Amino acid sequence: MRVLRVEKLVPGGYGLARTEEGTVLVRGALPGEVVRGRPTRRKGALFLEEAEVLTPRPDRYPHPLPPTADLPLLYESQLPLKAGLVQDALERIAKLPFPLSPIRPSPRALAYRTAAQYARHPLGGLAYRLPNSHGLVRVEEDPLVAEPLAQALRVLSLWPLPVEEVALRGSLLEGKVLLGLIGGSPEALKRPARALVREGFAGVVWAEPSERGRFRGRVQLLQGEGTLRERFGPLTASVSVEGFSQANPLAAGELLEEAQGLVAGGGRALELYAGSGLLSLLLAPRFREVVAVEIGKEAVRRGEADRRRLGVENVRFHRGDAREAARLGAFDLVVLDPPRAGLSPGVRRYLLETRPREVLYIACNPATWARDVGELVRGGYALAFARPYDFFPFTHHVEVLSLLRLG
Numbered sequence: 001m002r003v004l005r006v007e008k009l010v011p012g013g014y015g016l017a018r019t020e021e022g023t024v025l026v027r028g029a030l031p032g033e034v035v036r037g038r039p040t041r042r043k044g045a046l047f048l049e050e051a052e053v054l055t056p057r058p059d060r061y062p063h064p065l066p067p068t069a070d071l072p073l074l075y076e077s078q079l080p081l082k083a084g085l086v087q088d089a090l091e092r093i094a095k096l097p098f099p100l101s102p103i104r105p106s107p108r109a110l111a112y113r114t115a116a117q118y119a120r121h122p123l124g125g126l127a128y129r130l131p132n133s134h135g136l137v138r139v140e141e142d143p144l145v146a147e148p149l150a151q152a153l154r155v156l157s158l159w160p161l162p163v164e165e166v167a168l169r170g171s172l173l174e175g176k177v178l179l180g181l182i183g184g185s186p187e188a189l190k191r192p193a194r195a196l197v198r199e200g201f202a203g204v205v206w207a208e209p210s211e212r213g214r215f216r217g218r219v220q221l222l223q224g225e226g227t228l229r230e231r232f233g234p235l236t237a238s239v240s241v242e243g244f245s246q247a248n249p250l251a252a253g254e255l256l257e258e259a260q261g262l263v264a265g266g267g268r269a270l271e272l273y274a275g276s277g278l279l280s281l282l283l284a285p286r287f288r289e290v291v292a293v294e295i296g297k298e299a300v301r302r303g304e305a306d307r308r309r310l311g312v313e314n315v316r317f318h319r320g321d322a323r324e325a326a327r328l329g330a331f332d333l334v335v336l337d338p339p340r341a342g343l344s345p346g347v348r349r350y351l352l353e354t355r356p357r358e359v360l361y362i363a364c365n366p367a368t369w370a371r372d373v374g375e376l377v378r379g380g381y382a383l384a385f386a387r388p389y390d391f392f393p394f395t396h397h398v399e400v401l402s403l404l405r406l407g
Contacts, residue, residue, distance in 0.1 A: 002036065002039055004017035004019065004034070004037075004048065005017060006035060009396065013027065014026060017029075026047075027051070027131065028070055030057050030072070031057075032057050036054055059073055067128050068395065078393060086103075086398060089369070090373070096377060101387035103398075104254060104258075104390065106250070106392075112251070113149065114230070114248070115168065118168075119164070119165050120161065120164060120165065125139065125156075126139040126153065146170055148170035149177060151200070152177045152200075165214070169239055169240060172230065172231070172250070174229060176202035176225075178205065178227075179204045181204065182206075182214060184206070190223070194223050196223070197224040202228060203223065205240075214242075215241075215298075219298075227240045230245065233252070237302075245275070248391040252391065259401055262360065263403070266357070268290075270291050270356075271337075272293050272334065272335070273339070275294055275296070275299045276294075276300075277294070277306070277307070288314065290314060292318065325350045326346075332356060333360060334359050335359075335360045336362065338363070342363070352380070355380070355406060357406055358405050363400040366398060369402070382407040383402065384403045384404060386403075
């Protein structure tokens, strides 16, 4: 067993300590803490197994948190660490000494999540899946989920559902919750679904388990509503249990509002990785034409429904991969909100070849964002604005809102 002092927080939510054998990554350990454990090499890196905190930080959060919460600090202490992850990525990866705007905190530090997934515990009830393992920890309560989901958890704790997992999607605007049941037989679940709607769920959806991920196989509405409406700042949009929408709508609304004010407006705008097209709908009054590109059929369907409900005529949804952008021509503005892997080489090449005046880039991974920003700056763009946003308190995750302009 080794005793180590953690130096800093690094991407992935690990504390970093140094030994003669190299750096050691410690999950759940915080900068300045002294820890003890067994260094073990996995996948080319050293990790501290059986880690025990010997000297905790005085600002370590004193109350129980779910195992997904890998930043157990008082909230005001979390924000500098998150901003530091973004600044470090910008300087180390992009090689840009650019001053970030101050990090925007989440409007709620607790009870902020309106989406969550849990495994069914073999002894009954629901459980968290432990990171990087098959272990399960029973859910008693989850302080990170919003009140509609907390109430749903209390109901589900009494139901022995024959499924592998459950997914929840709530709406702060409507105070309702949709339930996704993953696994089991849809026929056998129809009667429980009717009873769960009587218990207060707005709708129940069944999904076939798939190796490609949740809701990537067959999906069937068993009972009730398939979508809810949620407010994201200046816009009201539809959300579903099987489709992606930001899990912290209050924080996402603030980002959308700021993003709207950053761009200059113009003739044509393109949103890649558009999801249900929130930014396209929001930016529509500033442009003659907006094209939203999204590969997910369910997200496009919701986006089209929102477009019709809001009476937006100049937004066009294109169902396809972001790498197909070259077929759509040139635009004054390109909006990007990619997954954690960041932009594909083809998308970066498209931007450097067509050279839109502005690129609005929203990122959920500072490292891949910094890689992409560095390449765009080397290709003639200037970083005009960058601000970290905290969508996920008590975790290492941090979003970035940024704007690049042709230099």
